[in-house]
Amino acid sequence: MVKICCIGAGYVGGPTMAVIALKCPSIEVAVVDISVPRINAWNSDQLPIYEPGLDAVVKQCRGKNLFFSTDVEKHVREADIVFVSVNTPTKTRGLGAGKAADLTYWESAARMIADVSKSDKIVVEKSTVPVKTAEAIEKILTHNSKGIKFQILSNPEFLAEGTAIQDLFNPDRVLIGGRETPEGNKAVQALKDVYAHWVLEDRILTTNLWSAELSKLAANAFLAQRISSVNAMSALCEATGADVTQVSYAVGKDTRIGPKFLNASVGFGGSCFQKDILNLVYICECNGLPEVAEYWKQVIKINDYQKNRFVNRVVSSMFNTVSNKKIAILGFAFKKDTGDTRETPAIDVCKGLLGDKARLSIFDPQVTVDQIQRDLTMKKFDWDHPLHLQPMSPTTVKQVTCVWDAYEATKDAHGICILTEWDEFKNLDFKRIYDNMQKPAFVFDGRNIVNVDQLREIGFIVYSIGKPLDAWLKDMPAVA
Ligand SMILES: NC(=O)c1ccc[n+]([C@@H]2O[C@H](COP(=O)([O-])OP(=O)(O)OC[C@H]3O[C@@H](n4cnc5c(N)ncnc54)[C@H](O)[C@@H]3O)[C@@H](O)[C@H]2O)c1
């Protein structure tokens, strides 16, 4: 029986391995982590991450051919294929701080693999890593290997949160990069055989190691670039009376462009886009390509601009101050159908409003009070380290309350900011909400999910990203 071990039981390691176990009953899969609470949660009824469809997959395989354990060394030693899916945060100190990937966790995993292994292994990069990481990892593995042979493969993951199970069941492509040697080809084939249990052959792409590593960074950069492009257009739409939804529909009808990923928003969030673009920028700089680095940097600059612009719209609409005003924040996760708040635009928007002394009442159906308080007090990039290494939040932000209901959050509020596109926000009783708010009552829709005309009819002053402006907002300063 082939044995797989995955180091890192996070958003990628957990769902990916659960699906491999489900689709390959003949393979034994162990997911290991240094975080005891995380592994305990994977072994309980309350999984550590919220992902539609995940519970059912885990329940079907756990205890049969899917195991979650903190006994990292034992499972690595026994495995034929070791996936490494640990954190690769942005460096906060030293060379490349604020841009380069911090490979501390990857390196320690590689050293441990070399130390405990007693048989040949295929080591698979599942984490997103800088191009050429495999070379460094190979050096660590072969230096300490006592004659054991390791083949390193790059197999980046393309799942998106909220649709992870769907994406894993039916991936656009599976990418496997390996050394172009007989041993390398054999290792690539072994991993191909795993995916071939459920992925069509023409969707399994094989490349050299460096192409696979770089393709992951390139894919995220392209995706984020589309969002920054449409968000840049949204500012121009507001200035000219065009409607960004109509513009992106018209643009996306061109089959060369395509309709997906063209929704204007308060900005993109999530653990990957910003981190991976910063990483790409750093790699370009290190390779003497400052113009290319500058090009990609702009995607992040526009994203920051969009978040600032949103805060400025809120403040300027409300008589240029939100001091001591209650603002309801609907949605804190970085997108719907996840409880993940990593790099969520809500953090920057909330911090911006708190900077102007607003009182915030936050509701998100999946995010806990503790998480929100941690996010609002944590330093940039601290979130991307294993849980037990993250600082506990010693202080709470007093002007922030978290509630478990949108009606409670909006009661007596002066304004509402919609920051996540949860389906339930579309069906709220806005008449009831309006009646319980201070007047004039404002809605700032950062996800373009409300029916603007209906809300204006009720009496709200509405701002919706990239849409023709409410008369109230027309003479207000719009620049960030
Ligand atoms: N989240 C996504 O949607 C996504 C998608 C594709 C790729 N990625 C990439 O995958 C990687 C993992 O992302 P994630 O979101 O799953 O992160 P995560 O923080 O959810 O999980 C990483 C896990 O690795 C564990 N870990 C760290 N060092 C360890 C070690 N030495 N031994 C054992 N366990 C260790 C941590 O405790 C943590 O539980 C990152 O490189 C990320 O960029 C993420």
Ligand SMILES: O=c1ccn([C@@H]2O[C@H](COP(=O)(O)OP(=O)(O)O[C@H]3O[C@H](CO)[C@@H](O)[C@H](O)[C@H]3O)[C@@H](O)[C@H]2O)c(=O)[nH]1
């Ligand atoms: O038209 C759009 C599409 C997305 N977003 C925002 O962009 C962010 C990222 O969304 P999404 O890409 O759906 O989620 P992620 O889970 O971050 O997935 C991305 O990052 C992963 C980690 O690398 C990759 O594996 C995925 O392919 C890639 O889509 C979220 O804040 C979305 O709200 C928009 O604002 N407009």
